[in-house]
Amino acid sequence: MIQVLFVCLGNICRSPMAEAVFRHQVKEAGLDAVIAIDSAGTGDWHIGHPPHQGTRDILDQYQIKHEGLKARQVRSDDFIQYTYIIAMDASNVTNLASFAPDFVEGEKRATIHKLLDFAPDRSIKDVPDPYYTGNFQEVYEMVEESCERLLAFIIEKEKL
Numbered sequence: 103m104i105q106v107l108f109v110c111l112g113n114i115c116r117s118p119m120a121e122a123v124f125r126h127q128v129k130e131a132g133l134d135a136v137i138a139i140d141s142a143g144t145g146d147w148h149i150g151h152p153p154h155q156g157t158r159d160i161l162d163q164y165q166i167k168h169e170g171l172k173a174r175q176v177r178s179d180d181f182i183q184y185t186y187i188i189a190m191d192a193s194n195v196t197n198l199a200s201f202a203p204d205f206v207e208g209e210k211r212a213t214i215h216k217l218l219d220f221a222p223d224r225s226i227k228d229v230p231d232p233y234y235t236g237n238f239q240e241v242y243e244m245v246e247e248s249c250e251r252l253l254a255f256i257i258e259k260e261k262l
């Protein structure tokens with residue numbers, strides 16, 4: 103099983119949006135039996151909470167299911183369980199380091215990427231945080247495009 107974990111700060115705006123969109127795309131591609139998906143936040147303020155209203159509204163608008171999503175915090179064993187950890191911005195990558203204990207050589211499985219690494223045509227490299235900007239539409243467009251390309255990358259890399 104290939105495991106993909108999306109990570110942001112609060113796990114209520116960007117990473118649950120990416121989780122829902124990617125799950126939808128993976129299902130459409132008929133790969134839901136081989137690719138497992140989750141999301142988490144580096145912060146602990148929203149543990150157990152559903153996605154932000156803005157994320158739920160935009161997902162509803164595009165008829166992407168999000169029922170049952172609940173925020174959780176990153177755990178150290180995520181670095182062993184997950185194949186790919188996809189962060190929304192550079193500060194998430196920095197914060198992730200504090201959750202990665204000193205793994206024995208070869209034990210850590212996950213490779214960490216930023217979502218916009220998969221959208222090289224875009225001028226920005228970090229997904230803006232709609233918790234502060236209020237712009238869920240622009241984030242949806244970035245997430246949708248980058249997740250499509252992430253899926254193509256995984257299909258090629260994992261020979262699916």
Ligand code: 4NP
Binds near residue numbers: 232
């Ligand atoms: P997210 O946005 O990282 O995209 O989920 C945020 C959500 C909540 C907070 C910060 C960012 N917060 O400070 O509570």
